[in-house]
Amino acid sequence: MKLSVIRYGQHFRLVVVGGGAAGMGASHKFARKLPKFSVAVIEPNEKHYYQPGFTMVGGGWMTVEQNTRREKDLIHPKSVWIQDQVVKFEPKKNLVKLKNGDEITYDYMVLATGVQLRWDMIKGLPEALETPGVTSNYSPLHCTKTYKELTTVTSGNCIFTFPNTPIKCAGAPQKVCYYGEDIVRSRGYRDKTHFIYATSLPRLFGIEAYLSSLNAIAKSKDIDVRTRHSLVGVDTKNKIAKFELLDENCVPNGKISEIPYSLLHIGPPCSTPPAVRECRELTDEKGWVDVDPQNSKNFANVFAAGDCMNTGNAKTAAAVSSHLKTLDKNLSAVLEGKEPSAQYDGYASCPIVVSRSKAILAEFRPDGQRMETTPFNQSVARRHPWYMKRYLMPFLYWRFLVKGRWNGPATIRKMLHLWGLLPKVK
Known part of the structure; x- marks a missing residue:
């Protein structure tokens, strides 16, 4: 059964709030590890967008339809999709309240709500x-x-x-x-x-x-x-x-x-959505989910991924891939009764389209240090990053990231360094 709707019960081993890039990737990772229907994804929208593709739509190179999938087609078959909206978080009770009046309880929660425009x-x-x-x-x-x-x-x-x-x-x-x-x-x-x-x-x-x-x-x-x-x-x-x-x-x-x-x-x-920014127990003074490194600072069973966190990285889909890698290690450790120890490396990437045929592939950490993957000087506008933006990155997103199988280019970067193909850039 491709889609499982909430009537399997009101309590879940893991609740993922948000069905965007981070939420979908996280739910897939843990749906493969936990028993069937013990992972719930709370997401009200029927459509899932590859949002980085909107830049290409604005330039006439893609359509909105090419950047759209049905949410139900992306949900892992072992997960439960709760098609509703969280209106209140009560982390002390391990509980979220939905717009339809239902209350969902959890052992662990991943906040992946993204941002509100x-x-x-x-x-x-x-x-x-x-x-x-x-x-x-x-x-x-x-x-x-x-x-x-x-x-x-x-x-x-x-x-x-x-x-x-x-x-x-x-x-x-x-x-x-x-x-x-x-x-x-x-x-x-x-x-x-x-x-x-x-x-x-x-x-x-x-x-x-x-x-x-x-x-x-x-x-x-x-x-x-x-x-x-x-x-x-x-x-x-x-x-x-x-x-x-x-x-x-x-x-x-x-x-x-x-x-x-x-x-x-x-x-x-x-900003974060209203239910998130109104929960002072989970957020900092500006309403962003307060994490260290991806655990809630106040609740050991609450984790976060994606744009809703107060990590200093740029809020990009590429950053989500590294978030998921850290989340996978830390939440898996906690599920096994161990202490979380993985640290998010701050990686983010932004292919900056500068014309109708060229782009700069910026890869960096919050402190400004470059984390480049290719052997080329990536501060120079070139053709291949434009084609990566248009063709490769949508492929990686739909085939790997939302399925929890893409943890970013760190391994590729490490191999190229070992082979001497990448310079040490400060």
């Missing part, structure tokens, strides 16, 4: 997304619109924003800026348009090793990079984007900049 944190944005000129690659509802806007804009400001919160796939807002410029230039309207990348950060990209290359690319494309700009409002009547200016500590300085737009691409603010 907070369109509501920008005044006027939810309504603006339904108007011409405003779009976002972060939603399956809008990424197709991005390509339409890029292929129809003829003049004015094309603005691409980065929020003043943590965000999943921090490279995505500038990817669309780069290839968007390429598309508009190829149509012959570049001299009539002004491309602006408005970021809340003090610089274009957070990892120093790739910063100079990206600065050079932005300069070569005549992209106006405006740092410490946080989008706070959209006036669709007058087509004005309103930005709060930030000081050197990225704190609002009281000044507002209003910029007219013809095209406005949103990198949305993100």
Whole structure:
């Protein structure tokens, strides 16, 4: 039976909250280890998206349908799919409450809720997304619109924003800026348009090793990079984007900049879902799941994986692969009565598409150290990372990551180092 629905009981050995990349990968790993129907996946959505593919949809290279699968087709046959939403966590009782009123108890829990896109944190944005000129690659509802806007804009400001919160796939807002410029230039309207990348950060990209290359690319494309700009409002009547200016500590300085737009691409603010951020026992002061290294700091039977954690890594699908490797070791140890000892290495990766045919394959740790896998200088834009982004990575995701069989490229990297094919990069 491919799909098992909740009527097998209300208590489970392991409850995985979230059926995205991290939740699906975690549930598959432990469904193979634990007795049949002792692992439950709580996920309300019927569709599962390969979200990194939305960047390619926005550029016209893929469709939303190519990045979509039915959730029921991905659930492990030994797992139970509870198609509902958690509205409250009670970790002291080993219990979660569902939207339909049911209560589910567990021996162990993995939080893999991902993040919530907070369109509501920008005044006027939810309504603006339904108007011409405003779009976002972060939603399956809008990424197709991005390509339409890029292929129809003829003049004015094309603005691409980065929020003043943590965000999943921090490279995505500038990817669309780069290839968007390429598309508009190829149509012959570049001299009539002004491309602006408005970021809340003090610089274009957070990892120093790739910063100079990206600065050079932005300069070569005549992209106006405006740092410490946080989008706070959209006036669709007058087509004005309103930005709060930030000081050197990225704190609002009281000044507002209003910029007219013809095209406005949103990198949305993100947070954990309401039920997570409202559970103070599980989260830090900003509402992110408080872990060390992937265990809850307060509950030994609660683990986490993916974007909902307060680990310092970039929130990417590639990071999830390393999360799952650590989670597998630590939760397996606890299930065997041992102490968890595995440490997440901080690995994250972001293939930064910089044109319609090239990309920079950034691989790094939170401290800025490169963790590159190939023998090439990955700070240089090349063709093969673009093709990896378009073809190889979707394959790895659907065939291996969501099935809990991809733990990232660490083993490949180690082998290449042993063979002397990789330099030691600091």
